[in-house]
Amino acid sequence: MTSKWLDETEERAWRAYRRMFTLLEARLGRELAAETGLSMADYTVLSNLVEVEGRRYRVTALADYVQWSQSRLSHHLTRMEERGLVRREQVRGDARGAYVVLTKRGLQAIAAATSAHLSGVRRHMVDLLTREQLETLGDIGQIVVGHLIEESEPSTPETPGEPGDIMAGPGTPRR
Amino acid sequence: MTSKWLDETEERAWRAYRRMFTLLEARLGRELAAETGLSMADYTVLSNLVEVEGRRYRVTALADYVQWSQSRLSHHLTRMEERGLVRREQVRGDARGAYVVLTKRGLQAIAAATSAHLSGVRRHMVDLLTREQLETLGDIGQIVVGHLIEESEPSTPETPGEPGDIMAGPGTPRR
């Protein structure tokens, strides 16, 4: 059954990863929707906003970070705005730009959702793994992410001195 | 920065995982579309079909396996059928049912796409990891998948004798 592209170990790893991701995404998505009324997309936007100082993000920067098209984000923001979860704000010094800002309602929503969501993450993944497996998973992610970022940003070979600093998150603007 | 829900190791693992799949999905999706004209959704359907004997799948079984709604799959199949990639066929013995069958054109498409796709998987992930990391990733996937399947199928605690047999794939019909 070992294909001609990947050997046995590689194929097992890849298929396991993919299957895990398929099932996990579906499960967490369903639970999130059921328990909080937020979609994964909502959660993505809100959780990124809440982590950054000022609870605001430039539209394009957020789109880049979450790997959405500007257009998708713009549409989604419009809908979230109608639900009162976020609001757009002008950027001082650049009249083209816009901030997405977390509203009070959005803050409540994400605060409530986070505990539910992360408890799911625990139950369905984190708590099932050993310390060592968690470490390794962190390593793997760091390596893969480091590679993908390098490749797409040939100019900025990642923050010098902190190679592969995947934890930087939105707080440390890339590029 | 360590939240109150996950400790440092756990949070690093989770964030690394999440970031990895966000970037990886986006990258592999773009490359697949550019190089083969198939979307990830197309690839999912075709690659599952090609691996099962008879190159056919019952609609609901496939929907279950890939975690789509029947409806989504049905709509998507209609479009793929129009492109000549798959075809529907009657099920002998159950007039309600339908098989999705890979057409010659679909077979060519997936054959061509697989090498391109898996070479991407290699470049962006597999080749970056050590043997041990690959083993561990396989273990992690197996554990998490095993848990998720058990939970959602209380009746069938996975093929007896082969607990957590995540490699079974579509060839071994579940449930």
Next chain:
DNA sequence: CTGCATTACATGACACATCAACTTTCGTGG
């Protein structure tokens, strides 16, 4: 300055996903 490419974001049309019916067939209890 001024012209022009670029950046930032929005928008509208179209593709795709979801949700709630709906149709047909199955299978089973009575």
Next chain:
DNA sequence: CCACGAAAGTTGATGTGTCATGTAATGCAG
């Protein structure tokens, strides 16, 4: 056998994502 609930798929309306394009502001070359 037959009535009726459950199963397998499909369909249409509506929500969400994509693609091409539009609008306005910016910055920089000359």
